[in-house]
Amino acid sequence: MINTLFRFLNLTFITLCILVVLSFALAYFFPGDTWLNLFGAEFIQDQPTLMLVAEQTNVLMAFWYYIQALLEGEWGVSFATGNALYPEIMRLLPATLELSLYAITIALVLGIPLGFIAGMQYHKKIDNIFMSSSMVMYSFPVFWLALLLILIVSLQAQWLPMSGRLSLLFDIPHRTGFILLDIWLSDVPYKQAALYDALQHLILPTLSVSFIAFAVFLRTTRRSVADVLQTEYIKCAQTRGLPSSTIFFRHVLRNALLPVLPLLALQISTLMTNVMIVETIFSWPGIGDWLIQAIYERDFPAIRAGMLLVAMVVVVMTLSLECLSQMIDPTRDRFAYARH
Numbered sequence: 001m002i003n004t005l006f007r008f009l010n011l012t013f014i015t016l017c018i019l020v021v022l023s024f025a026l027a028y029f030f031p032g033d034t035w036l037n038l039f040g041a042e043f044i045q046d047q048p049t050l051m052l053v054a055e056q057t058n059v060l061m062a063f064w065y066y067i068q069a070l071l072e073g074e075w076g077v078s079f080a081t082g083n084a085l086y087p088e089i090m091r092l093l094p095a096t097l098e099l100s101l102y103a104i105t106i107a108l109v110l111g112i113p114l115g116f117i118a119g120m121q122y123h124k125k126i127d128n129i130f131m132s133s134s135m136v137m138y139s140f141p142v143f144w145l146a147l148l149l150i151l152i153v154s155l156q157a158q159w160l161p162m163s164g165r166l167s168l169l170f171d172i173p174h175r176t177g178f179i180l181l182d183i184w185l186s187d188v189p190y191k192q193a194a195l196y197d198a199l200q201h202l203i204l205p206t207l208s209v210s211f212i213a214f215a216v217f218l219r220t221t222r223r224s225v226a227d228v229l230q231t232e233y234i235k236c237a238q239t240r241g242l243p244s245s246t247i248f249f250r251h252v253l254r255n256a257l258l259p260v261l262p263l264l265a266l267q268i269s270t271l272m273t274n275v276m277i278v279e280t281i282f283s284w285p286g287i288g289d290w291l292i293q294a295i296y297e298r299d300f301p302a303i304r305a306g307m308l309l310v311a312m313v314v315v316v317m318t319l320s321l322e323c324l325s326q327m328i329d330p331t332r333d334r335f336a337y338a339r340h
Contacts, residue, residue: 008323015315023308024066030300037300038066039076076301080294085305089287093309094177095165096286100275102202103209104264111217112260118218119225119256120248130218137215142274146208146281153204161201163283170194205282209274213267220263224256231255258325265321269314276310 027037069075075086118130154162165179166172172194175182180202183195228234229252237247276288283289287306294302 004323004326008319008326012316012319015319016312019308019311019315020067020070021063023304024063026304026307027300030304032300035062038304039069039074039301075305078294078302079299080297080302085302088290089305089309091174091177092285092287092290093313095179095284096272096275096279096288097313098178098180099202099205099209099279099284099286100271102206103275104213104267104271106206106210107213107217108260108264111214112221112257115218115221116225116253116256118222119229122222122226122229127222130222134215134218137211138219140211142208142212143277143281145211146204146278149204149208150281160203162204165198165201165285166194167197167201170197205278205284208278208281209271212274213271216263216267217260220259221256224259225252228252228256261321261325265318265325268318268321272310272314 024038027034030037073086075084075089077083078085078088081088114130118127121127150162153160161167170188170190170193172179172182172186172188175185179198180195183191183198186194188194234247234251237251275286276291278284279286279288280292287310291303291306291310293299294306
């Protein structure tokens with residue numbers, strides 16, 4: 001276990017270093033001055049040391065100063081707003097993480113149980129219904145689904161709001177950045193109404209993001225359960241006359257869940273991509289919507305900082321889940337090496 005943890009810590013560190021190098025090199029591909037693309041004009045004017053480094057031709061010195069600035073939280077200044085990028089990104093990040101968390105929770109809570117039901121009824125009527133439905137759901141482009149939900153649920157039926165995170169009628173103090181938690185921690189007299197309004201705003205974006213992930217988890221769990229039921233030890237337990245409930249909870253459940261955690265790690269990048277698309281469509285104030293606006297405005301420091309942060313979040317979350325899955329099931333990595 002310690003060796004696995006140490007190996008993944010090294011892998012995470014090396015990957016993050018590569019991301020930093022790529023983000024630094026990205027400034028050279030943007031049009032205009034490299035240091036303006038990295039930090040913005042206002043930041044350079046306020047940092048005499050940076051102006052001296054900018055005059056040097058040694059790229060290694062420039063890169064070393066860039067690393068120091070990142071570690072100190074000096075990620076530059078936006079061309080469009082003139083605000084420091086690091087505080088602005090940290091203010092927007094919780095909204096993206098909140099939407100991702102709720103979406104993946106719904107996908108897991110619904111997809112895994114239904115996958116077990118489909119796997120236990122393998123090649124029967126209910127299994128065929130679930131598989132056909134999941135195939136249709138997996139084929140939906142996330143942007144088309146989001147627009148369809150807005151058209152039907154918001155514009156025609158007028159059941160739920162079509163954009164935003166909270167109605168302008170409510171003023172909730174910013175504490176954690178997670179809207180439901182901020183409402184819960186606030187002392188405003190309209191807390192219950194604000195919480196209900198925030199939940200209404202969450203439904204459509206969360207459903208749009210979780211739709212494809214739900215179909216993936218359902219299909220994978222169903223396939224895993226079907227494979228476990230065909231193993232020799234399950235057939236031996238059935239021959240011995242053990243009750244179906246005992247076989248399911250003692251043998252099927254744990255072994256069928258083992259492939260789910262690695263799949264969750266693989267879904268992180270797809271989930272973050274879908275979240276950024278949905279944020280733009282629903283005007284959700286997160287990193288995705290902010291980054292798209294930066295691209296439209298050719299705000300190069302914001303583009304570099306936003307892409308670096310999103311890549312770091314994806315890498316850390318993916319490798320953490322992969323490390324956890326190998327700690328839970330060490331034989332999975334061993335079998336992978338054996339296949340090669």
